[in-house]
Amino acid sequence: MENLEKLITELCKYDNETQWIEFKHNNYKAEMIGTDISALANSAALLERNCAYMIWGIDDATHEIIGTEYDLQTLKIGNQEIENWLRSLLSKNADFESYSITINDKKVTILIINRATNQTVTFKKVDYIRVGSYTKKLNEYPTLQAQLWNKINNSKFEERYSKIDLELNDALQLLNYSTYFDLKELPQPVDITGISHYMLEENILVRQDNGLFAITNLGAILFAKNLNDFSRLSRKAVRVIQYKGINRLNMLKEYVGRKEYVAGFENLIRFIEALTPSEEDINDGLRKKKTAYPTLAIREAVANALIHQDFSITGTGPTIEIFENRIEITNSGIPLVDIKRIIDNPPKSRNEKLASLMRRLGICEELGTGWDKIILTCEAALLPAPKIDLFEDSIRVTLFSKIPFTNLSMEDKTWACYLHACIKYVQGEQLTNSSLRERFGLGASSSAVISRLIKETIRLKLIKPFDPTTSNKYMKYIPIWA
Incomplete structure (x- = not known):
């Protein structure tokens, strides 16, 4: 890190320890470090400071540089490195980096702790705060607790x-x-x-x-x-991995982007497309490249992962995994809207300024239209419906290459049926047996098969008849929430 010596020198000029600075000599007790990281991160947020600091090798009373015998990079708890041990017990929004430097022939170790974001930083599921130069449990100070949450709720990552x-x-x-x-x-x-x-x-x-x-x-x-060049954000670089076959057993290529999201976006999309199957289609003497996935669907799915990720979750960034039969796009954070209402609900983003600027620069579609375009382009290409999987602190969107209707699972069929009903509804139309057959590329001979699919989707309470009194031949369907 640049200017590390200057930073430490400036911090040592403070007459006393503050709520965001802690000086140590050789005290590396793991429990103490964990509670202090929580307290310092929360205090930094309370005081609207970007960072807090723990520094070893400094006299606690005089703030003179006296040197330390250890550094966090080499210390262990059992067989586990102390930093990994700390990260496993701190909340996922705990964001810190350790550095060691020699100043006047004396070793100094510094822990730079970023302020709490999105929620308080906890250690062993307890949140702490600095009261003067002491570390205390936050719940013992309800006034400070209320003030801290107010600061956190009004703080924007951007x-x-x-x-x-x-x-x-x-x-x-x-x-x-x-x-x-x-x-x-x-x-x-x-x-x-x-x-x-x-x-x-x-x-x-x-x-x-x-x-x-x-x-x-x-x-x-x-x-x-x-x-x-930006240590805290380097972990948010986009990672692209290509695998051989349909599982993660054999990795063919791995790419970690180092460019920012704007200039690097077009190259990222081209790189992804270069790793996906394609064929040349000759029509009226014109040679045209046909890719396995609609470019617009890839663009929007990747842009969504960049825009809507939860930056408070550290140590992870957007990941794009390419298999023979699908592309999986994963980002930290879960959606702020119900995934079943992702088409019609007013859009929400935890990173509004980032989303707004990316749209104004033409990186992605207008607010609220991205998922419409993903689904419509997949339907037009007769591809399976994009799948959305939620995990504890991440979301994964899967785009599938072409799969025959008969090879689709019933879950995939009913999900596609539901999304088709949603798209029709926001366009002022309704799902019919005919429109669903067209969506799957099936002929009139498949009417009975599609009727059974519609009945199953109704049974799962995903769609319902638009007018239950209509005869079966002319029945139309809308999403269950409509």
């Missing part, structure tokens, strides 16, 4: 700083700002003052009280030349 105290030219050197002007179709200003005007207006840069500049998380995640 607005927080990813790098601080930068000269304007140094800040711009870290950003691929030319992409912004290209996508907005604006002439790029010829001087840094003109460029910075747009960067400040978009909250990509922020002018600090000391006259220097900070790059926000929004600016870094969307425009960083290299995400590795």
Whole structure:
């Protein structure tokens, strides 16, 4: 980390320990470190500071650099590294990094702890807070607890700083700002003052009280030349993995993106398509490449994973896994809307500023239309319906290549039937036997098969008749919630 010695020197200038700084000599008791990480992360959020710090090798009273004998990278609890032990017992939003440095021939270890986001940071499911220079259980201080939750609930990931105290030219050197002007179709200003005007207006840069500049998380995640320059966000790089066959037994390729989400997006989509099956279709003498998955469906599914991920969950980023018969796109966080209402419900995003800017730059579709397009393009290509799986702290969207109707499971058939009814309903139409046959690419001879599928979907309480009094021949269906 850059300027580590300067940071430690500045922190040592404080007369006393604060609610966001803790000095140690050689005390590396694991339980103490865990509770202090919780307390310091929560206190940083309460005091609206980006980070809190634990520093070893500093005299607790004089703040003189006296050196320490150990560092967190080498300490273990049993056979487990202490950092891994701590992460296993801290809540998933605990975000910290440890560094060691030699200052005047004395070893100093520092733990940089990011402020609590989305919820309080807990250790062994208990949240702590700093009261003066002491670590206390948060529930013992209800007033502080209420104030902390108010700060957390009103804190936005995009607005927080990813790098601080930068000269304007140094800040711009870290950003691929030319992409912004290209996508907005604006002439790029010829001087840094003109460029910075747009960067400040978009909250990509922020002018600090000391006259220097900070790059926000929004600016870094969307425009960083290299995400590795931003230690906290480097783990949010997109990972693409290609496997041989239909399982994870044999990995063929792995790619970890280092570019930000804006400039790297088109290359990412092309890279994914290059790893998926395709064939050449000759029509009227024209040669056209036909891919196994609609490009628009891939674009929207990947964009959704980038936009709607939960940045408070550390140590993981969007992952795209490519198999012979499907693409699985996984991101941290679960949807803020019921997945059964993902088409018709008003859209919600935990990262509104990021979502808004990506839409204005043309990276993804207008608000609320992405899932419509994913489903419609899959239906038009006669592909199985996209599948949505929820886990404890992540969501996975699966796009399937072509599978014959007879090979689809009943679960996949009824899900496709339900989504077809949803799409029809938001278009002001209703599902019919005929429209569902067309959706699966089946002829009139399959009417009885489709009728049985409709009855099964009704039995699962996913759809219902539009007008129950209509004769069976002319029956139409709508989603159960309509």
